[in-house]
Amino acid sequence: MTFLEVKHLRKSFPSPEGGKSLVVDLEKFSLKPKSLCGMKGESGSGKTTFLHLLAGILKADEGSIILDGQEVSQLSESARDRLRAESVGYVFQSFNLLQGFTCLENVLLAMSFSGQAKKPWAKELLERVGLSQRTNYYPRQLSIGQQQRVAIARALANRPKLVLADEPTGNLDPKNGQKALSLLKDLCEENGSSLLLVSHDENVIESFENQFRWEDVNQVPSSTIEE
Amino acid sequence: MFHSHFTVIALLAWRGLKQHAFSAFVAVFTISMAGGLFLSTWKIKEETLKAFSNSSGGFDAVLGARGSELKLILNAMFHLEESPGNLSWEQYEFIRDAVEVKKAYPIAVGDNYHGYRLVGTLPELFHKHEWKKGSKYEVQQGGRIFTENAKEALVGDFVARKLGLSVGSKFHPYHGLDFDENSRHQETYVVVGLLEPTGTPSDRVIWIPIKGIQQMEGHDPAFAQSVSAVLLTLKGAAAGFRLHMKYNKQGNQATLVWPVAATLARFFDRLSWFEDILALVAFFVALVGALIIFATLRTVMNEKKREYAILRCLGASRQVVTCVVLAQSLFLSLAGIIGALLAYGGIGLTASRLIREKTGVVMDPLSLPTLNKEMEYESLWHLVQEEGYESLWPLVEPFLPLLLLVLVIFLIGFVSGLIPALQAYRSSLSENLSRKS
Numbered sequence: 001m002t003f004l005e006v007k008h009l010r011k012s013f014p015s016p017e018g019g020k021s022l023v024v025d026l027e028k029f030s031l032k033p034k035s036l037c038g039m040k041g042e043s044g045s046g047k048t049t050f051l052h053l054l055a056g057i058l059k060a061d062e063g064s065i066i067l068d069g070q071e072v073s074q075l076s077e078s079a080r081d082r083l084r085a086e087s088v089g090y091v092f093q094s095f096n097l098l099q100g101f102t103c104l105e106n107v108l109l110a111m112s113f114s115g116q117a118k119k120p121w122a123k124e125l126l127e128r129v130g131l132s133q134r135t136n137y138y139p140r141q142l143s144i145g146q147q148q149r150v151a152i153a154r155a156l157a158n159r160p161k162l163v164l165a166d167e168p169t170g171n172l173d174p175k176n177g178q179k180a181l182s183l184l185k186d187l188c189e190e191n192g193s194s195l196l197l198v199s200h201d202e203n204v205i206e207s208f209e210n211q212f213r214w215e216d217v218n219q220v221p222s223s224t225i226e227e
Numbered sequence: 228m229f230h231s232h233f234t235v236i237a238l239l240a241w242r243g244l245k246q247h248a249f250s251a252f253v254a255v256f257t258i259s260m261a262g263g264l265f266l267s268t269w270k271i272k273e274e275t276l277k278a279f280s281n282s283s284g285g286f287d288a289v290l291g292a293r294g295s296e297l298k299l300i301l302n303a304m305f306h307l308e309e310s311p312g313n314l315s316w317e318q319y320e321f322i323r324d325a326v327e328v329k330k331a332y333p334i335a336v337g338d339n340y341h342g343y344r345l346v347g348t349l350p351e352l353f354h355k356h357e358w359k360k361g362s363k364y365e366v367q368q369g370g371r372i373f374t375e376n377a378k379e380a381l382v383g384d385f386v387a388r389k390l391g392l393s394v395g396s397k398f399h400p401y402h403g404l405d406f407d408e409n410s411r412h413q414e415t416y417v418v419v420g421l422l423e424p425t426g427t428p429s430d431r432v433i434w435i436p437i438k439g440i441q442q443m444e445g446h447d448p449a450f451a452q453s454v455s456a457v458l459l460t461l462k463g464a465a466a467g468f469r470l471h472m473k474y475n476k477q478g479n480q481a482t483l484v485w486p487v488a489a490t491l492a493r494f495f496d497r498l499s500w501f502e503d504i505l506a507l508v509a510f511f512v513a514l515v516g517a518l519i520i521f522a523t524l525r526t527v528m529n530e531k532k533r534e535y536a537i538l539r540c541l542g543a544s545r546q547v548v549t550c551v552v553l554a555q556s557l558f559l560s561l562a563g564i565i566g567a568l569l570a571y572g573g574i575g576l577t578a579s580r581l582i583r584e585k586t587g588v589v590m591d592p593l594s595l596p597t598l599n600k601e602m603e604y605e606s607l608w609h610l611v612q613e614e615g616y617e618s619l620w621p622l623v624e625p626f627l628p629l630l631l632l633v634l635v636i637f638l639i640g641f642v643s644g645l646i647p648a649l650q651a652y653r654s655s656l657s658e659n660l661s662r663k664s
Contacts, residue, residue, distance in 0.1 A: 057540060058657050078544055085542020096537045096660075100242040108229040113542035117229035154541075 009063035041214025056080030089155030145176035240554035257516035262567020278590035327466030347440030370420025426589035536659035556644025
């Protein structure tokens, strides 16, 4: 049984020369429910575009993405917004916390768009990532590692079915990177969420049982993709 | 707070502005000033006219030397400007005895004490005349009205407070209407009473017996038998019309100002160019305010593109992000409206103080139009049922400038916020997500 199934996916962008530059050309990709999966790929090889397609941030030119029985590529924009609010959590390399909001508010904001802002659960999540004493701190008052932990708590806030993590350890030192990675995996497991993590870091990918190489999945050679 | 989209939008908008507090403050300040100026041009003129019209001191008409009606009225009633000339004592007696006249009080001016006018008149003005329907002049405790031939003074409340005069104080009058310390008269006057405040120009006058002015040492002996003007109460409108025909149309010796309110209204109409200029200034300030709101929201929008993209990534729709920008313009507008009312309060109270100091006329710049009509009905709904929706117009009309102000500021905010809001609506989620913060 597959939880995420991608077929014949193609995405291109206008190139500076006037034509189109193909970034994603993927024949088939699938994920099982509650699976934790690491995908290795070079920087600028189109991994982020792939994650954006899965999350409905971008719309594919061709192909289908079936997420938990829903055809993402056929959804309207507002339906894709709802999908992100309810079923997809996203962890960025640069955390992307909202600077004007406290840790707790950042987590609550993520919940608010699905209409289920529950303060006790937000606090519990922050406690789970070791920040129970920092709930009212603003991101600028936290260390880099702590900020990423808030981002992880935020991604899990809506108990999403799928968590997409884009180089989540890229800005962290090895110790903090390892800590964040373990936390992300543990929380996804506890939550029953599937995790698709992409990274260029061999060590990170090797910690996963399910591993892919982006270059094996994507038929567009990295060298031809313009950043 | 996080349970409804409405509160989330409001929170996001508020925090966004808080992060750009200075720009937001400048935008609100500019809009406030424009709104304050706009309100001032309307309300101060209206209130001043009302205050001046109510400050005619209970007189229906003024008789003075042939010349400008306005000058006469300003001199005789508001104790401003110079006297246009004198009337003889016989002219005073003639009008006093006219069948159309109920009461006539002569006044004589020509001296001051530290810039405040000495006005000579008869004591009966304070004994008999009602400066407002049902209100006679009252003397503060411990004082009395001057006697006709004594060197005594009755001091208006404003002057007494300004100059620190009290019963028993003595002073030397100075010649002329403007204070010049070299032109002191030898006579000494004693303050025998202080008037209770009336909110009329008489508060800023030092009243003395008319003979005191007429026969003051150093005055032209020819002046000893003349008066500056005669203040009149008449026996109805027809009497006024007859006197008007007699003095202004058939005669050429004196000028009768009647009715007083119409002359004042004409005077205020002549000041409408000033109102137009203020309105123009308000318009340009509002324009600058609109541009600042636009620039502020655009800056916020540009700096927040990535943040909005993050929100979109968390599941916020385009509409939510657009509403955040529009809510920011709404907040700026609301603050602008409150600021405009405060600015108007400041301008109005300052203007009111200046007018009080210069003329003695008390105006209330913060008064709201009074609604009497609906009081006759149980409710506005009953009024509408009885007389139809048109009957609401007289109730709404006095508030039009205020409603216009609110509408214009909201429009300024909305229009200035629209372009950044559309930018937010159209912005590419994926591109903005890739921007470096």
